[in-house]
Amino acid sequence: MKGGGAYDRSVRAIAVFFVIIGLVLLVMTLANGGGPLSVGVLLGLAFVGIGVARWKIQSKISGGRS
Numbered sequence: 001m002k003g004g005g006a007y008d009r010s011v012r013a014i015a016v017f018f019v020i021i022g023l024v025l026l027v028m029t030l031a032n033g034g035g036p037l038s039v040g041v042l043l044g045l046a047f048v049g050i051g052v053a054r055w056k057i058q059s060k061i062s063g064g065r066s
Contacts, residue, residue, distance in 0.1 A: 008062050015054040022047030 022044045029040025 008058065011058045012055060015051045015058065018047050018051030018054065020051075022049075022051060 025040050025044035025047060029038055029044060032040075034040050
């Protein structure tokens with residue numbers, strides 16, 4: 001969306017939410033003794049990656065504004 005607005009902000013909010021969920025998954029898994037290939041670590045990395053990718057995609061769509 002070129003003009004930004006509510007859609008742009010909501011997509012970025014969801015991206016931040018995904019990153020937070022991923023970080024919580026990583027911390028909880030590692031704090032409870034999970035290894036590098038445990039499900040929690042893999043899901044945490046996936047959530048962080050999806051959140052960061054969505055943020056970057058939305059930045060390109062909206063013209064690079066942060």
